[in-house]
Amino acid sequence: MNISKEKLGEMYEKMLHTRKFEEKVAYFFSMGMVHGTTHLSVGEEASAVGACSALEDTDFITSTHRGHGHCIGKGVDLNKMMAELLGRATGYCKGKGGSMHIADLERGNLGANGVVGGGHAISVGAALTLKMKKQDNVVVCFFGDGAANEGSFHEALNLASIWKLPILFICENNMYGMSVPTSKSMNIINVADRAAGYGIKGVVIDGNDVIEVYNTVMEAKDYVKQNGPILIEAKTYRWLGHSKSDANVYRTKEEIASWKAKCPIKRLRKYLEDNHIFTAEELDAIEKKTTEDLEKAVEFAQNSPYPSLNTILEDVYA
Amino acid sequence: MREITYAQGIKEAMSEEMRKDENVFLMGEDVGLYGGAFGVSVGMFEEFGEERVRDTPISEAVIAGAAAGAAVTGMRPIAEIMFSDFTTISMDQLVNQAAKMRYMFGGKAKVPMVLRTAGGSGTGAAAQHSQSLEAWFCHVPGLKVVIPSTPYDAKGLLKAAIRDDNPVVFIEQKLLYRKKGMVPEEDYVIELGTADVKREGKDLTIITYGRMVPTCLKVAEDLSKEGIEIEVVDPRTLIPLDKETLIKSAKKTGRVLIVHEAVKTGGFGGEIAAMIADSEAFFYLDAPIKRLCGLDIPIPYCPELEKNAVPTEETIKDAVLSLVK
Numbered sequence: 001m002n003i004s005k006e007k008l009g010e011m012y013e014k015m016l017h018t019r020k021f022e023e024k025v026a027y028f029f030s031m032g033m034v035h036g037t038t039h040l041s042v043g044e045e046a047s048a049v050g051a052c053s054a055l056e057d058t059d060f061i062t063s064t065h066r067g068h069g070h071c072i073g074k075g076v077d078l079n080k081m082m083a084e085l086l087g088r089a090t091g092y093c094k095g096k097g098g099s100m101h102i103a104d105l106e107r108g109n110l111g112a113n114g115v116v117g118g119g120h121a122i123s124v125g126a127a128l129t130l131k132m133k134k135q136d137n138v139v140v141c142f143f144g145d146g147a148a149n150e151g152s153f154h155e156a157l158n159l160a161s162i163w164k165l166p167i168l169f170i171c172e173n174n175m176y177g178m179s180v181p182t183s184k185s186m187n188i189i190n191v192a193d194r195a196a197g198y199g200i201k202g203v204v205i206d207g208n209d210v211i212e213v214y215n216t217v218m219e220a221k222d223y224v225k226q227n228g229p230i231l232i233e234a235k236t237y238r239w240l241g242h243s244k245s246d247a248n249v250y251r252t253k254e255e256i257a258s259w260k261a262k263c264p265i266k267r268l269r270k271y272l273e274d275n276h277i278f279t280a281e282e283l284d285a286i287e288k289k290t291t292e293d294l295e296k297a298v299e300f301a302q303n304s305p306y307p308s309l310n311t312i313l314e315d316v317y318a
Numbered sequence: 319m320r321e322i323t324y325a326q327g328i329k330e331a332m333s334e335e336m337r338k339d340e341n342v343f344l345m346g347e348d349v350g351l352y353g354g355a356f357g358v359s360v361g362m363f364e365e366f367g368e369e370r371v372r373d374t375p376i377s378e379a380v381i382a383g384a385a386a387g388a389a390v391t392g393m394r395p396i397a398e399i400m401f402s403d404f405t406t407i408s409m410d411q412l413v414n415q416a417a418k419m420r421y422m423f424g425g426k427a428k429v430p431m432v433l434r435t436a437g438g439s440g441t442g443a444a445a446q447h448s449q450s451l452e453a454w455f456c457h458v459p460g461l462k463v464v465i466p467s468t469p470y471d472a473k474g475l476l477k478a479a480i481r482d483d484n485p486v487v488f489i490e491q492k493l494l495y496r497k498k499g500m501v502p503e504e505d506y507v508i509e510l511g512t513a514d515v516k517r518e519g520k521d522l523t524i525i526t527y528g529r530m531v532p533t534c535l536k537v538a539e540d541l542s543k544e545g546i547e548i549e550v551v552d553p554r555t556l557i558p559l560d561k562e563t564l565i566k567s568a569k570k571t572g573r574v575l576i577v578h579e580a581v582k583t584g585g586f587g588g589e590i591a592a593m594i595a596d597s598e599a600f601f602y603l604d605a606p607i608k609r610l611c612g613l614d615i616p617i618p619y620c621p622e623l624e625k626n627a628v629p630t631e632e633t634i635k636d637a638v639l640s641l642v643k
């Protein structure tokens with residue numbers, strides 16, 4: 001598939017935004033400037049950005065606890081996102097959600113999710129809305145390899161298949177559910193093999209190749225509108241620990257280094273330069289812009305007020 | 319007005335709202351051609367078709383979660399969970415997803431869904447098909463909890479629940495499905511959070527809901543002959559709770575008995591008792607607030623055991639007499 005220069009540049013920018021956003025967040029955590037925990041997706045930017053870049057604002061996504069890349073991929077106001085992580089009133093959730101609950105309903109982002117597998121069933125409902133309202137859109141349900149072992153995975157894929165709902169179930173398989181490798185949590189190599197059990201198509205792709213992810217999702221959008229759901233497994237790897245408390249005792253430095261060598265952002269940059277789509281100067285300019293965007297987001301967030309205590313009871317009920 | 323059953327009241331509420339609003343639809347196990355395990359939706363499949371009366375697989379988690387997902391994206395789903403016992407399988411979707419979306423997204427989401435389910439004992443179905451789990455839902459901010467006791471209330475409250483922009487758990491009572499009552503033919507709704515004084519009295523207040531309401535009313539009629547006038551107040555919705563009406567009645571009679579079928583420990587009766595004790599009604603009380611609830615046991619099978627696992631006319635009478643003596 002021929003991807004426009006504009007779209008390629010956009011994907012490069014969004015991957016960099018994601019990386020730099022998370023680097024900022026990691027720094028803030030290390031400085032004790034934000035509380036709670038956060039789950040960083042460094043190394044996994046291609047699957048999130050590639051998939052979301054193939055979507056319209058009117059398409060829906062359900063995200064995960066490791067959802068910063070999905071938010072940024074779907075189009076997000078970085079200022080409001082950073083403000084949310086710092087617990088400010090100007091954040092996406094007015095400071096009530098934090099890292100694991102960023103949602104942007106206007107752009108079809110139905111929310112990150114603190115429960116592993118929590119988005120499976122919600123994606124079915126969102127796709128049911130599309131079907132019943134005869135809207136020509138799709139739902140992308142992101143989840144990890146760990147969530148593929150939740151009961152809701154089975155219920156959701158089965159029902160989506162029966163009702164032929166337009167859902168792309170995208171498993172971002174980063175090889176570990178917290179500390180446990182997939183070899184110890186499932187007796188198959190590919191999560192996508194489970195598609196057969198639901199009578200749907202399953203494909204395995206290189207989750208570190210943003211172009212392959214984008215092209216797969218573009219093609220699958222039409223497929224799911226005609227045929228019902230598809231299960232796409234994007235193989236990738238999380239460079240950092242599961243969360244901020246992770247000492248990485250369950251994997252080797254060599255393994256982590258081997259995946260860092262497969263950095264999805266460097267890979268896209270090389271592709272863009274080698275094929276003379278962008279010059280090095282143009283790419284440097286994009287990178288510089290993303291650094292500035294993040295500086296502005298941090299400034300916005302840090303200058304924003306904390307939510308007033310008067311808001312604590314607000315928004316429990318509509 | 320004409321006489322219809324509790325089940326018919328529920329069906330009318332759903333059908334009328336579905337005729338009025340194309341975003342309303344019903345889904346659940348065997349709700350289609352079969353008409354629902356308790357026959358509540360008989361005829362709806364024929365009227366609305368399989369698109370809007372959707373049979374689902376036996377998958378209580380995705381039924382509840384898909385309702386939340388459809389609701390947050392613009393539909394107004396009614397999801398049926400055949401027995402309230404099986405809502406335990408739906409709990410993540412209901413508690414962690416549907417109830418939380420609005421607050422944790424900073425007020426941006428609306429989740430207008432109704433989860434209908436059948437609760438209560440008395441059918442000989444034993445421990446896994448007979449529970450009264452309403453207190454579980456009441457413990458989750460973001461959910462509303464409704465338990466109707468008459469055909470009139472069932473219809474009016476369900477219409478309000480469907481029109482409500484929040485997730486509402488609507489607990490129907492198996493033993494009331496075939497009970498009849500007068501219900502208007504014209505459109506009406508009963509606002510959630512409005513209690514109903516089912517019988518006025520001056521000597522003692524019974525606060526009760528669901529299928530214990532007719533039982534308590536029978537006791538009230540019996541004891542009236544002995545000169546004891548009982549006021550029976552049905553909150554109808556536990557969340558939101560019409561505290562004002564309950565407190566007013568407690569102040570009026572000075573004696574309060576709370577009756578529910580759910581087990582006593584951790585039951586909603588404790589919440590009502592504490593709420594009254596915390597209120598100005600405390601100073602009007604002539605006796606301790608008493609709770610008469612289900613025993614702290616799983617519902618047993620043998621008919622005599624089952625009957626005595628929950629309050630009966632006899633035990634309610636005894637409790638009333640112990641308070642008015």
